[in-house]
Amino acid sequence: MQLSNEISNSYELLEFLKKQNLLKEEPSYWWPSSSDFEILIGAILTQNTKWTNVEKSLENLKKLNILNFEAIIEVNSTVLVEAIAPSGFKNQKSQRLKLLAKNILEEFGSFDNFCQSVNREWLLEQKGIGFETADAILCYACHQEFMVVDKYTQKLVSYMGFEFETYEDLQAWCEYGINENLDKIFELYGYEISLNKLYCRFHGKIVEFMKSNRLKARVKE
Template identity: 55%
Template sequence: MEFSNSYELLIELRKKELLKNKPKRWWPNFGTFEVVVGAILTQNTKWENVEKALTQWKMQNGEWRLEDIACCEPSYLAELIKPAGFYNQKSKRLITLSRNILRDFGDFESFKENVDREWLLSQKGIGFETADSILCYACGRETMVMDAYTKRLMKKHGYEFESYDEMKEWFERGVEENWDKLANFYKNDLNLCYSRYHGKIVEFMKRG
């Protein structure tokens, strides 16, 4: 697989039908509070472990709701999310984040509409990848997520970047400069392109 920009890489990945039988925007339950939870839980663990943790909460409490987590006992939440690892730390961070969302935005819908990257990065335990995952998959923003799979793919093909944002800018520039060629694939929805692009990279790298 050869490419000189992110548009060419995307075209190569599109040929492989990597997202067959996957959700439209790749991340399960796109646009819900569960995505915020998943973005925190997936830090330093495999997604399969996150799914177990997400399911354990649902079996006990139903859907993940912002208000429920904000008033949850840390020890109770920690026990349910144990499969995701670092459960005591993640429990406290999820509760604090939920309370801060309610304090600053009032509810989850307002959060989705008004939150920005700077606010997310000011929250304890949220770095660039987690912030962009929340913006892209929970809030539907036009932003590309960089992760370990992406970094590994680029390094394999001779590309190394000095920072997260430098790699992100490389990916977004190639898409935006060629958007007229891609628009029909993604129904003129740039975020659909970014969410599926990130998903393609992850699925491709998982296949080895």
């Protein structure tokens, strides 16, 4: 099967990607992190950089025992800046991490309560958090039912002949095809996969497909 404009909705795209066996060696929810808290921090650090750089920053934070809100707030700014330097924009990101940690503790009291209670509107009010970062936090760290769409997603569906004016239009297209075909998807997977896990794996399949350089070979000109 070739990826082409014959794919008319996101369910058919998911079906195509699933046949590629892209996530065989990946974690169940795709995002490469050992904890939901690390996912939250990583979602901020990964802005405008490669994930390999974020992993170096997270390892530095682990060694310094700065992977909790209280530690992020209390640590000397210079220490935090040096720890996350591999991710780039170190001064800006350190300030945003400190502010976010402070705001979360003031508003929610704990990380667990944050994950259960936070909504998209609150996240988008935080400095430095846009649509993609907010949805990554909601989907991967908080396990809420939001589909992350990124530049890989936009490029892929563009090859399929679809163009969207806004992030939210593209997200709606991705989510609609999934929600309208859940029965077929359960058959495809062989069990009633949760919508959150499905969104995680669908986004992961898109990213891995685009990174694998298979696109040029499979897309019809």
